Amino acid sequence: MAKAPTVLSGDRAIEAAALRSDRFRLEREADWLRLEAIVSRMESGRLRKIPDEDLLALPVLYRTVASSLSVARETSLDAATLAYLDALVQRAWFLVYGPRTGFAAWLRQFLGGGLSAAVRGIWFEILVALAVMVAGTLVGWLLVASEPSWYYSLVPGQFTDTRVPGASHEVLKATLFGNADQPAMSVFATYLFSNNAQVAILAFSLGFAFGIPSLLLLVQNTATLGAMMWLYRGQNLLWDFGGWISVHGTTELFAILLAGAAGLHIGRSIAFPGHRGVLQSAAAAGRRAATVMAGVVLMLVLAALLEGFARQLIDNTQGRYMVGMTMLALWCAYFFGLRRREVIGA
Incomplete structure:
Protein backbone atom coordinates (compact mmCIF):
# COMPACT_ATOMS: atom_id res chain seq x y z
CA MET A 1 0.00 0.00 0.00
CA TYR A 97 23.29 29.11 -45.61
CA GLY A 98 24.41 26.29 -47.87
CA PRO A 99 25.74 26.54 -51.46
CA ARG A 100 23.27 27.96 -53.93
CA THR A 101 24.39 25.81 -56.86
CA GLY A 102 25.42 22.23 -57.41
CA PHE A 103 28.77 21.06 -58.71
CA ALA A 104 27.65 21.00 -62.35
CA ALA A 105 26.34 24.57 -62.15
CA TRP A 106 29.49 25.71 -60.34
CA LEU A 107 31.73 24.09 -62.95
CA ARG A 108 29.73 25.66 -65.76
CA GLN A 109 30.06 29.09 -64.15
CA PHE A 110 33.73 28.51 -63.36
CA LEU A 111 34.72 27.52 -66.89
CA GLY A 112 32.20 29.86 -68.51
CA GLY A 113 33.73 33.06 -67.17
CA GLY A 114 34.64 32.82 -63.50
CA LEU A 115 38.19 31.61 -64.12
CA SER A 116 38.93 34.05 -66.92
CA ALA A 117 37.57 36.96 -64.85
CA ALA A 118 39.80 35.96 -61.92
CA VAL A 119 42.85 35.82 -64.22
CA ARG A 120 42.09 39.25 -65.64
CA GLY A 121 41.72 40.51 -62.09
CA ILE A 122 45.43 39.85 -61.44
CA TRP A 123 46.70 41.25 -64.75
CA PHE A 124 49.27 43.49 -63.04
CA GLU A 125 50.80 40.57 -61.14
CA ILE A 126 50.82 38.52 -64.35
CA LEU A 127 52.91 41.19 -66.06
CA VAL A 128 55.33 41.32 -63.12
CA ALA A 129 55.62 37.52 -62.99
CA LEU A 130 56.16 37.37 -66.76
CA ALA A 131 58.95 39.92 -66.55
CA VAL A 132 60.56 37.93 -63.72
CA MET A 133 60.35 34.68 -65.70
CA VAL A 134 61.95 36.30 -68.76
CA ALA A 135 64.66 37.76 -66.54
CA GLY A 136 65.24 34.34 -64.92
CA THR A 137 65.67 32.74 -68.35
CA LEU A 138 68.22 35.39 -69.32
CA VAL A 139 70.08 34.96 -66.03
CA GLY A 140 70.35 31.21 -66.55
CA TRP A 141 71.62 31.67 -70.10
CA LEU A 142 74.17 34.34 -69.16
CA LEU A 143 75.49 32.40 -66.16
CA VAL A 144 76.29 29.25 -68.12
CA ALA A 145 77.57 31.28 -71.06
CA SER A 146 80.10 32.97 -68.79
CA GLU A 147 80.96 29.81 -66.84
CA PRO A 148 79.70 26.41 -68.12
CA SER A 149 80.11 24.83 -64.69
CA TRP A 150 77.04 26.81 -63.62
CA TYR A 151 75.05 24.39 -65.76
CA TYR A 152 75.36 21.62 -63.19
CA SER A 153 74.10 23.94 -60.45
CA LEU A 154 71.12 25.21 -62.40
CA VAL A 155 69.99 22.02 -64.14
CA PRO A 156 68.74 19.10 -61.98
CA GLY A 157 70.61 15.83 -62.18
CA GLN A 158 67.72 14.12 -64.01
CA PHE A 159 68.39 16.43 -66.98
CA THR A 160 72.13 15.86 -67.12
CA ASP A 161 72.17 12.33 -68.52
CA THR A 162 73.56 13.17 -71.95
CA ARG A 163 72.42 16.82 -71.98
CA VAL A 164 75.65 18.30 -70.68
CA PRO A 165 78.10 20.95 -71.92
CA GLY A 166 80.32 19.48 -74.61
CA ALA A 167 77.73 17.00 -75.88
CA SER A 168 77.78 16.58 -79.65
CA HIS A 169 75.07 17.65 -82.09
CA GLU A 170 74.02 14.06 -82.69
CA VAL A 171 73.74 13.26 -78.98
CA LEU A 172 71.60 16.29 -78.21
CA LYS A 173 69.44 15.78 -81.29
CA ALA A 174 68.80 12.20 -80.19
CA THR A 175 67.20 13.54 -76.99
CA LEU A 176 64.66 15.50 -79.06
CA PHE A 177 63.64 13.05 -81.78
CA GLY A 178 62.98 9.36 -82.15
CA ASN A 179 62.12 8.72 -78.49
CA ALA A 180 58.48 7.74 -78.83
CA ASP A 181 59.13 4.13 -77.79
CA GLN A 182 61.64 4.78 -75.05
CA PRO A 183 60.21 4.33 -71.51
CA ALA A 184 62.78 6.75 -70.15
CA MET A 185 60.92 9.61 -71.81
CA SER A 186 57.75 8.86 -69.82
CA VAL A 187 59.83 8.94 -66.64
CA PHE A 188 61.32 12.24 -67.73
CA ALA A 189 57.86 13.61 -68.51
CA THR A 190 56.59 12.52 -65.10
CA TYR A 191 59.50 14.26 -63.42
CA LEU A 192 58.87 17.48 -65.34
CA PHE A 193 55.19 17.48 -64.40
CA SER A 194 55.91 16.72 -60.74
CA ASN A 195 58.60 19.41 -60.59
CA ASN A 196 56.48 22.09 -62.21
CA ALA A 197 53.46 21.19 -60.08
CA GLN A 198 55.56 21.65 -56.96
CA VAL A 199 56.87 24.97 -58.25
CA ALA A 200 53.33 26.18 -58.99
CA ILE A 201 52.00 25.18 -55.57
CA LEU A 202 54.96 26.69 -53.73
CA ALA A 203 54.82 29.88 -55.77
CA PHE A 204 51.22 30.30 -54.71
CA SER A 205 51.42 29.14 -51.10
CA LEU A 206 54.45 31.29 -50.26
CA GLY A 207 52.83 34.43 -51.61
CA PHE A 208 51.86 35.55 -48.11
CA ALA A 209 55.51 36.59 -47.52
CA PHE A 210 54.89 39.70 -49.62
CA GLY A 211 55.31 37.63 -52.80
CA ILE A 212 59.11 37.56 -52.58
CA PRO A 213 59.50 33.73 -52.35
CA SER A 214 57.11 33.39 -55.30
CA LEU A 215 59.32 35.60 -57.47
CA LEU A 216 62.47 33.75 -56.40
CA LEU A 217 60.92 30.41 -57.34
CA LEU A 218 60.02 31.75 -60.77
CA VAL A 219 63.60 32.90 -61.29
CA GLN A 220 65.01 29.56 -60.18
CA ASN A 221 62.69 27.54 -62.39
CA THR A 222 63.22 29.61 -65.54
CA ALA A 223 67.00 29.79 -64.98
CA THR A 224 67.00 26.04 -65.64
CA LEU A 225 65.19 26.67 -68.90
CA GLY A 226 67.70 29.36 -69.87
CA ALA A 227 70.66 27.06 -69.17
CA MET A 228 69.19 24.31 -71.36
CA MET A 229 68.43 26.78 -74.12
CA TRP A 230 72.09 27.82 -74.06
CA LEU A 231 73.15 24.17 -74.29
CA TYR A 232 71.07 23.43 -77.38
CA ARG A 233 71.94 26.75 -78.95
CA GLY A 234 75.58 25.72 -78.89
CA GLN A 235 74.80 22.87 -81.31
CA ASN A 236 72.34 24.86 -83.48
CA LEU A 237 69.38 23.00 -82.02
CA LEU A 238 67.64 25.88 -80.25
CA TRP A 239 64.77 25.95 -82.76
CA ASP A 240 64.19 22.21 -82.35
CA PHE A 241 64.48 22.44 -78.57
CA GLY A 242 61.88 25.23 -78.61
CA GLY A 243 59.47 23.00 -80.51
CA TRP A 244 60.16 20.09 -78.16
CA ILE A 245 59.41 22.21 -75.10
CA SER A 246 56.50 24.18 -76.62
CA VAL A 247 54.15 21.17 -76.94
CA HIS A 248 53.51 21.16 -73.22
CA GLY A 249 55.51 24.21 -72.18
CA THR A 250 53.06 26.82 -73.44
CA THR A 251 50.49 25.29 -71.11
CA GLU A 252 52.78 24.31 -68.25
CA LEU A 253 54.79 27.54 -68.13
CA PHE A 254 51.56 29.53 -68.45
CA ALA A 255 50.25 27.64 -65.41
CA ILE A 256 53.41 28.42 -63.45
CA LEU A 257 53.10 32.06 -64.51
CA LEU A 258 49.53 32.21 -63.17
CA ALA A 259 50.49 30.44 -59.94
CA GLY A 260 53.31 32.90 -59.33
CA ALA A 261 51.03 35.82 -60.14
CA ALA A 262 48.38 34.47 -57.75
CA GLY A 263 50.95 34.24 -54.95
CA LEU A 264 52.22 37.72 -55.76
CA HIS A 265 48.64 39.01 -55.72
CA ILE A 266 48.18 37.80 -52.14
CA GLY A 267 51.54 39.24 -51.11
CA ARG A 268 50.73 42.61 -52.65
CA SER A 269 47.35 42.72 -50.92
CA ILE A 270 49.09 42.19 -47.57
CA ALA A 271 51.84 44.72 -48.22
CA PHE A 272 49.50 47.34 -49.73
CA PRO A 273 45.95 46.73 -48.42
CA GLY A 274 44.75 50.17 -49.50
CA HIS A 275 41.67 51.59 -47.79
CA ARG A 276 40.68 48.17 -46.44
CA GLY A 277 42.23 46.35 -43.51
CA VAL A 278 44.98 43.80 -44.08
CA LEU A 279 42.73 40.84 -43.28
CA GLN A 280 39.92 42.05 -45.54
CA SER A 281 42.32 42.77 -48.39
CA ALA A 282 44.05 39.40 -48.00
CA ALA A 283 40.70 37.57 -47.86
CA ALA A 284 39.49 39.18 -51.09
CA ALA A 285 42.80 38.48 -52.82
CA GLY A 286 42.79 34.92 -51.50
CA ARG A 287 39.39 34.18 -53.01
CA ARG A 288 40.47 35.46 -56.43
CA ALA A 289 43.83 33.67 -56.22
CA ALA A 290 42.15 30.40 -55.19
CA THR A 291 39.99 30.55 -58.31
CA VAL A 292 43.10 31.07 -60.43
CA MET A 293 44.82 28.12 -58.73
CA ALA A 294 41.88 25.86 -59.50
CA GLY A 295 42.49 26.70 -63.16
CA VAL A 296 46.23 26.11 -62.72
CA VAL A 297 45.54 22.56 -61.54
CA LEU A 298 43.48 21.86 -64.67
CA MET A 299 46.20 23.35 -66.86
CA LEU A 300 48.90 21.19 -65.26
CA VAL A 301 46.83 18.05 -65.81
CA LEU A 302 46.38 18.96 -69.47
CA ALA A 303 50.10 19.79 -69.76
CA ALA A 304 50.93 16.34 -68.38
CA LEU A 305 48.79 14.71 -71.06
CA LEU A 306 50.44 16.78 -73.78
CA GLU A 307 53.85 15.98 -72.36
CA GLY A 308 53.24 12.29 -72.02
CA PHE A 309 51.60 11.71 -75.40
CA ALA A 310 51.58 14.56 -77.92
CA ARG A 311 55.26 15.42 -77.62
CA GLN A 312 56.30 11.82 -78.16
CA LEU A 313 53.83 11.07 -80.96
CA ILE A 314 54.70 14.22 -82.91
CA ASP A 315 58.30 13.72 -83.96
CA ASN A 316 58.90 16.84 -86.01
CA THR A 317 59.58 20.41 -84.97
CA GLN A 318 56.91 22.06 -87.13
CA GLY A 319 54.15 19.85 -85.77
CA ARG A 320 55.27 20.50 -82.21
CA TYR A 321 55.25 24.24 -82.70
CA MET A 322 51.79 24.00 -84.24
CA VAL A 323 50.44 22.23 -81.15
CA GLY A 324 52.25 24.53 -78.73
CA MET A 325 51.29 27.79 -80.40
CA THR A 326 47.71 26.63 -80.81
CA MET A 327 47.48 25.93 -77.10
CA LEU A 328 49.01 29.32 -76.28
CA ALA A 329 46.51 31.08 -78.56
CA LEU A 330 43.61 29.18 -77.00
CA TRP A 331 44.70 30.06 -73.46
CA CYS A 332 45.15 33.75 -74.31
CA ALA A 333 41.78 33.86 -76.05
CA TYR A 334 40.09 32.12 -73.13
CA PHE A 335 41.63 34.18 -70.35
CA PHE A 336 41.63 37.59 -72.00
CA GLY A 337 38.96 37.32 -74.66
CA LEU A 338 36.10 35.59 -72.81
CA ARG A 339 34.07 38.34 -71.17
CA ARG A 340 30.59 37.22 -70.21
CA ARG A 341 28.35 40.07 -69.22
CA GLU A 342 27.10 38.44 -66.03
CA VAL A 343 30.64 37.73 -64.84
CA ILE A 344 31.82 41.29 -65.38
CA GLY A 345 28.86 42.67 -63.53
CA ALA A 346 29.30 40.28 -60.62
Whole structure:
Protein backbone atom coordinates (compact mmCIF):
# COMPACT_ATOMS: atom_id res chain seq x y z
CA MET A 1 0.00 0.00 0.00
CA ALA A 2 2.90 2.36 0.65
CA LYS A 3 4.02 2.21 -3.00
CA ALA A 4 0.76 3.43 -4.53
CA PRO A 5 1.48 7.16 -4.14
CA THR A 6 4.83 6.70 -5.92
CA VAL A 7 3.16 5.03 -8.88
CA LEU A 8 0.51 7.71 -9.04
CA SER A 9 3.07 10.50 -8.90
CA GLY A 10 5.05 8.87 -11.76
CA ASP A 11 1.93 8.66 -13.91
CA ARG A 12 1.16 12.32 -13.20
CA ALA A 13 4.73 13.28 -14.24
CA ILE A 14 4.35 11.41 -17.53
CA GLU A 15 0.97 13.04 -18.17
CA ALA A 16 2.40 16.47 -17.35
CA ALA A 17 5.31 15.95 -19.74
CA ALA A 18 2.95 14.81 -22.49
CA LEU A 19 0.69 17.82 -21.94
CA ARG A 20 3.71 20.14 -21.99
CA SER A 21 4.95 18.57 -25.24
CA ASP A 22 1.49 18.82 -26.84
CA ARG A 23 1.11 22.45 -25.74
CA PHE A 24 4.60 23.24 -27.08
CA ARG A 25 3.76 21.67 -30.42
CA LEU A 26 0.36 23.36 -30.75
CA GLU A 27 1.81 26.80 -30.06
CA ARG A 28 4.51 26.48 -32.70
CA GLU A 29 3.39 23.81 -35.13
CA ALA A 30 2.06 26.27 -37.70
CA ASP A 31 5.54 27.74 -38.23
CA TRP A 32 7.06 24.26 -38.44
CA LEU A 33 4.61 23.10 -41.06
CA ARG A 34 5.02 26.27 -43.10
CA LEU A 35 8.81 25.94 -43.07
CA GLU A 36 8.58 22.26 -43.98
CA ALA A 37 6.32 23.06 -46.94
CA ILE A 38 8.73 25.74 -48.22
CA VAL A 39 11.76 23.50 -47.78
CA SER A 40 10.07 20.58 -49.54
CA ARG A 41 9.15 22.73 -52.54
CA MET A 42 12.65 24.20 -52.76
CA GLU A 43 14.23 20.76 -52.55
CA SER A 44 12.05 19.52 -55.38
CA GLY A 45 13.13 22.47 -57.55
CA ARG A 46 9.72 24.17 -57.71
CA LEU A 47 11.04 27.64 -56.88
CA ARG A 48 8.68 29.41 -59.27
CA LYS A 49 5.66 28.06 -57.41
CA ILE A 50 6.78 29.48 -54.08
CA PRO A 51 5.18 32.86 -53.24
CA ASP A 52 7.52 35.78 -52.63
CA GLU A 53 6.25 36.16 -49.07
CA ASP A 54 7.31 32.58 -48.30
CA LEU A 55 10.80 33.14 -49.68
CA LEU A 56 11.14 36.32 -47.64
CA ALA A 57 9.89 34.51 -44.53
CA LEU A 58 12.31 31.60 -44.94
CA PRO A 59 15.18 33.05 -42.82
CA VAL A 60 12.76 34.12 -40.06
CA LEU A 61 11.05 30.73 -40.02
CA TYR A 62 14.45 29.01 -39.90
CA ARG A 63 15.49 31.00 -36.83
CA THR A 64 12.11 30.36 -35.19
CA VAL A 65 12.32 26.61 -35.68
CA ALA A 66 15.96 26.59 -34.58
CA SER A 67 14.87 28.36 -31.40
CA SER A 68 12.12 25.79 -30.91
CA LEU A 69 14.71 23.02 -31.24
CA SER A 70 16.88 24.67 -28.61
CA VAL A 71 13.96 24.96 -26.19
CA ALA A 72 12.90 21.38 -26.87
CA ARG A 73 16.36 20.12 -26.00
CA GLU A 74 16.54 22.12 -22.78
CA THR A 75 13.12 20.98 -21.57
CA SER A 76 13.67 17.35 -22.61
CA LEU A 77 10.57 17.04 -24.77
CA ASP A 78 9.61 13.77 -26.40
CA ALA A 79 12.11 12.11 -28.73
CA ALA A 80 9.79 12.27 -31.75
CA THR A 81 9.51 16.07 -31.55
CA LEU A 82 13.25 16.44 -31.11
CA ALA A 83 14.00 14.21 -34.11
CA TYR A 84 11.48 16.05 -36.29
CA LEU A 85 12.82 19.50 -35.39
CA ASP A 86 16.44 18.44 -35.76
CA ALA A 87 15.85 17.07 -39.27
CA LEU A 88 13.84 20.13 -40.30
CA VAL A 89 16.51 22.56 -39.07
CA GLN A 90 19.23 20.69 -40.93
CA ARG A 91 17.28 20.74 -44.18
CA ALA A 92 16.48 24.44 -43.83
CA TRP A 93 20.10 25.29 -42.95
CA PHE A 94 21.36 24.05 -46.31
CA LEU A 95 18.80 26.22 -48.09
CA VAL A 96 19.51 29.35 -46.04
CA TYR A 97 23.29 29.11 -45.61
CA GLY A 98 24.41 26.29 -47.87
CA PRO A 99 25.74 26.54 -51.46
CA ARG A 100 23.27 27.96 -53.93
CA THR A 101 24.39 25.81 -56.86
CA GLY A 102 25.42 22.23 -57.41
CA PHE A 103 28.77 21.06 -58.71
CA ALA A 104 27.65 21.00 -62.35
CA ALA A 105 26.34 24.57 -62.15
CA TRP A 106 29.49 25.71 -60.34
CA LEU A 107 31.73 24.09 -62.95
CA ARG A 108 29.73 25.66 -65.76
CA GLN A 109 30.06 29.09 -64.15
CA PHE A 110 33.73 28.51 -63.36
CA LEU A 111 34.72 27.52 -66.89
CA GLY A 112 32.20 29.86 -68.51
CA GLY A 113 33.73 33.06 -67.17
CA GLY A 114 34.64 32.82 -63.50
CA LEU A 115 38.19 31.61 -64.12
CA SER A 116 38.93 34.05 -66.92
CA ALA A 117 37.57 36.96 -64.85
CA ALA A 118 39.80 35.96 -61.92
CA VAL A 119 42.85 35.82 -64.22
CA ARG A 120 42.09 39.25 -65.64
CA GLY A 121 41.72 40.51 -62.09
CA ILE A 122 45.43 39.85 -61.44
CA TRP A 123 46.70 41.25 -64.75
CA PHE A 124 49.27 43.49 -63.04
CA GLU A 125 50.80 40.57 -61.14
CA ILE A 126 50.82 38.52 -64.35
CA LEU A 127 52.91 41.19 -66.06
CA VAL A 128 55.33 41.32 -63.12
CA ALA A 129 55.62 37.52 -62.99
CA LEU A 130 56.16 37.37 -66.76
CA ALA A 131 58.95 39.92 -66.55
CA VAL A 132 60.56 37.93 -63.72
CA MET A 133 60.35 34.68 -65.70
CA VAL A 134 61.95 36.30 -68.76
CA ALA A 135 64.66 37.76 -66.54
CA GLY A 136 65.24 34.34 -64.92
CA THR A 137 65.67 32.74 -68.35
CA LEU A 138 68.22 35.39 -69.32
CA VAL A 139 70.08 34.96 -66.03
CA GLY A 140 70.35 31.21 -66.55
CA TRP A 141 71.62 31.67 -70.10
CA LEU A 142 74.17 34.34 -69.16
CA LEU A 143 75.49 32.40 -66.16
CA VAL A 144 76.29 29.25 -68.12
CA ALA A 145 77.57 31.28 -71.06
CA SER A 146 80.10 32.97 -68.79
CA GLU A 147 80.96 29.81 -66.84
CA PRO A 148 79.70 26.41 -68.12
CA SER A 149 80.11 24.83 -64.69
CA TRP A 150 77.04 26.81 -63.62
CA TYR A 151 75.05 24.39 -65.76
CA TYR A 152 75.36 21.62 -63.19
CA SER A 153 74.10 23.94 -60.45
CA LEU A 154 71.12 25.21 -62.40
CA VAL A 155 69.99 22.02 -64.14
CA PRO A 156 68.74 19.10 -61.98
CA GLY A 157 70.61 15.83 -62.18
CA GLN A 158 67.72 14.12 -64.01
CA PHE A 159 68.39 16.43 -66.98
CA THR A 160 72.13 15.86 -67.12
CA ASP A 161 72.17 12.33 -68.52
CA THR A 162 73.56 13.17 -71.95
CA ARG A 163 72.42 16.82 -71.98
CA VAL A 164 75.65 18.30 -70.68
CA PRO A 165 78.10 20.95 -71.92
CA GLY A 166 80.32 19.48 -74.61
CA ALA A 167 77.73 17.00 -75.88
CA SER A 168 77.78 16.58 -79.65
CA HIS A 169 75.07 17.65 -82.09
CA GLU A 170 74.02 14.06 -82.69
CA VAL A 171 73.74 13.26 -78.98
CA LEU A 172 71.60 16.29 -78.21
CA LYS A 173 69.44 15.78 -81.29
CA ALA A 174 68.80 12.20 -80.19
CA THR A 175 67.20 13.54 -76.99
CA LEU A 176 64.66 15.50 -79.06
CA PHE A 177 63.64 13.05 -81.78
CA GLY A 178 62.98 9.36 -82.15
CA ASN A 179 62.12 8.72 -78.49
CA ALA A 180 58.48 7.74 -78.83
CA ASP A 181 59.13 4.13 -77.79
CA GLN A 182 61.64 4.78 -75.05
CA PRO A 183 60.21 4.33 -71.51
CA ALA A 184 62.78 6.75 -70.15
CA MET A 185 60.92 9.61 -71.81
CA SER A 186 57.75 8.86 -69.82
CA VAL A 187 59.83 8.94 -66.64
CA PHE A 188 61.32 12.24 -67.73
CA ALA A 189 57.86 13.61 -68.51
CA THR A 190 56.59 12.52 -65.10
CA TYR A 191 59.50 14.26 -63.42
CA LEU A 192 58.87 17.48 -65.34
CA PHE A 193 55.19 17.48 -64.40
CA SER A 194 55.91 16.72 -60.74
CA ASN A 195 58.60 19.41 -60.59
CA ASN A 196 56.48 22.09 -62.21
CA ALA A 197 53.46 21.19 -60.08
CA GLN A 198 55.56 21.65 -56.96
CA VAL A 199 56.87 24.97 -58.25
CA ALA A 200 53.33 26.18 -58.99
CA ILE A 201 52.00 25.18 -55.57
CA LEU A 202 54.96 26.69 -53.73
CA ALA A 203 54.82 29.88 -55.77
CA PHE A 204 51.22 30.30 -54.71
CA SER A 205 51.42 29.14 -51.10
CA LEU A 206 54.45 31.29 -50.26
CA GLY A 207 52.83 34.43 -51.61
CA PHE A 208 51.86 35.55 -48.11
CA ALA A 209 55.51 36.59 -47.52
CA PHE A 210 54.89 39.70 -49.62
CA GLY A 211 55.31 37.63 -52.80
CA ILE A 212 59.11 37.56 -52.58
CA PRO A 213 59.50 33.73 -52.35
CA SER A 214 57.11 33.39 -55.30
CA LEU A 215 59.32 35.60 -57.47
CA LEU A 216 62.47 33.75 -56.40
CA LEU A 217 60.92 30.41 -57.34
CA LEU A 218 60.02 31.75 -60.77
CA VAL A 219 63.60 32.90 -61.29
CA GLN A 220 65.01 29.56 -60.18
CA ASN A 221 62.69 27.54 -62.39
CA THR A 222 63.22 29.61 -65.54
CA ALA A 223 67.00 29.79 -64.98
CA THR A 224 67.00 26.04 -65.64
CA LEU A 225 65.19 26.67 -68.90
CA GLY A 226 67.70 29.36 -69.87
CA ALA A 227 70.66 27.06 -69.17
CA MET A 228 69.19 24.31 -71.36
CA MET A 229 68.43 26.78 -74.12
CA TRP A 230 72.09 27.82 -74.06
CA LEU A 231 73.15 24.17 -74.29
CA TYR A 232 71.07 23.43 -77.38
CA ARG A 233 71.94 26.75 -78.95
CA GLY A 234 75.58 25.72 -78.89
CA GLN A 235 74.80 22.87 -81.31
CA ASN A 236 72.34 24.86 -83.48
CA LEU A 237 69.38 23.00 -82.02
CA LEU A 238 67.64 25.88 -80.25
CA TRP A 239 64.77 25.95 -82.76
CA ASP A 240 64.19 22.21 -82.35
CA PHE A 241 64.48 22.44 -78.57
CA GLY A 242 61.88 25.23 -78.61
CA GLY A 243 59.47 23.00 -80.51
CA TRP A 244 60.16 20.09 -78.16
CA ILE A 245 59.41 22.21 -75.10
CA SER A 246 56.50 24.18 -76.62
CA VAL A 247 54.15 21.17 -76.94
CA HIS A 248 53.51 21.16 -73.22
CA GLY A 249 55.51 24.21 -72.18
CA THR A 250 53.06 26.82 -73.44
CA THR A 251 50.49 25.29 -71.11
CA GLU A 252 52.78 24.31 -68.25
CA LEU A 253 54.79 27.54 -68.13
CA PHE A 254 51.56 29.53 -68.45
CA ALA A 255 50.25 27.64 -65.41
CA ILE A 256 53.41 28.42 -63.45
CA LEU A 257 53.10 32.06 -64.51
CA LEU A 258 49.53 32.21 -63.17
CA ALA A 259 50.49 30.44 -59.94
CA GLY A 260 53.31 32.90 -59.33
CA ALA A 261 51.03 35.82 -60.14
CA ALA A 262 48.38 34.47 -57.75
CA GLY A 263 50.95 34.24 -54.95
CA LEU A 264 52.22 37.72 -55.76
CA HIS A 265 48.64 39.01 -55.72
CA ILE A 266 48.18 37.80 -52.14
CA GLY A 267 51.54 39.24 -51.11
CA ARG A 268 50.73 42.61 -52.65
CA SER A 269 47.35 42.72 -50.92
CA ILE A 270 49.09 42.19 -47.57
CA ALA A 271 51.84 44.72 -48.22
CA PHE A 272 49.50 47.34 -49.73
CA PRO A 273 45.95 46.73 -48.42
CA GLY A 274 44.75 50.17 -49.50
CA HIS A 275 41.67 51.59 -47.79
CA ARG A 276 40.68 48.17 -46.44
CA GLY A 277 42.23 46.35 -43.51
CA VAL A 278 44.98 43.80 -44.08
CA LEU A 279 42.73 40.84 -43.28
CA GLN A 280 39.92 42.05 -45.54
CA SER A 281 42.32 42.77 -48.39
CA ALA A 282 44.05 39.40 -48.00
CA ALA A 283 40.70 37.57 -47.86
CA ALA A 284 39.49 39.18 -51.09
CA ALA A 285 42.80 38.48 -52.82
CA GLY A 286 42.79 34.92 -51.50
CA ARG A 287 39.39 34.18 -53.01
CA ARG A 288 40.47 35.46 -56.43
CA ALA A 289 43.83 33.67 -56.22
CA ALA A 290 42.15 30.40 -55.19
CA THR A 291 39.99 30.55 -58.31
CA VAL A 292 43.10 31.07 -60.43
CA MET A 293 44.82 28.12 -58.73
CA ALA A 294 41.88 25.86 -59.50
CA GLY A 295 42.49 26.70 -63.16
CA VAL A 296 46.23 26.11 -62.72
CA VAL A 297 45.54 22.56 -61.54
CA LEU A 298 43.48 21.86 -64.67
CA MET A 299 46.20 23.35 -66.86
CA LEU A 300 48.90 21.19 -65.26
CA VAL A 301 46.83 18.05 -65.81
CA LEU A 302 46.38 18.96 -69.47
CA ALA A 303 50.10 19.79 -69.76
CA ALA A 304 50.93 16.34 -68.38
CA LEU A 305 48.79 14.71 -71.06
CA LEU A 306 50.44 16.78 -73.78
CA GLU A 307 53.85 15.98 -72.36
CA GLY A 308 53.24 12.29 -72.02
CA PHE A 309 51.60 11.71 -75.40
CA ALA A 310 51.58 14.56 -77.92
CA ARG A 311 55.26 15.42 -77.62
CA GLN A 312 56.30 11.82 -78.16
CA LEU A 313 53.83 11.07 -80.96
CA ILE A 314 54.70 14.22 -82.91
CA ASP A 315 58.30 13.72 -83.96
CA ASN A 316 58.90 16.84 -86.01
CA THR A 317 59.58 20.41 -84.97
CA GLN A 318 56.91 22.06 -87.13
CA GLY A 319 54.15 19.85 -85.77
CA ARG A 320 55.27 20.50 -82.21
CA TYR A 321 55.25 24.24 -82.70
CA MET A 322 51.79 24.00 -84.24
CA VAL A 323 50.44 22.23 -81.15
CA GLY A 324 52.25 24.53 -78.73
CA MET A 325 51.29 27.79 -80.40
CA THR A 326 47.71 26.63 -80.81
CA MET A 327 47.48 25.93 -77.10
CA LEU A 328 49.01 29.32 -76.28
CA ALA A 329 46.51 31.08 -78.56
CA LEU A 330 43.61 29.18 -77.00
CA TRP A 331 44.70 30.06 -73.46
CA CYS A 332 45.15 33.75 -74.31
CA ALA A 333 41.78 33.86 -76.05
CA TYR A 334 40.09 32.12 -73.13
CA PHE A 335 41.63 34.18 -70.35
CA PHE A 336 41.63 37.59 -72.00
CA GLY A 337 38.96 37.32 -74.66
CA LEU A 338 36.10 35.59 -72.81
CA ARG A 339 34.07 38.34 -71.17
CA ARG A 340 30.59 37.22 -70.21
CA ARG A 341 28.35 40.07 -69.22
CA GLU A 342 27.10 38.44 -66.03
CA VAL A 343 30.64 37.73 -64.84
CA ILE A 344 31.82 41.29 -65.38
CA GLY A 345 28.86 42.67 -63.53
CA ALA A 346 29.30 40.28 -60.62
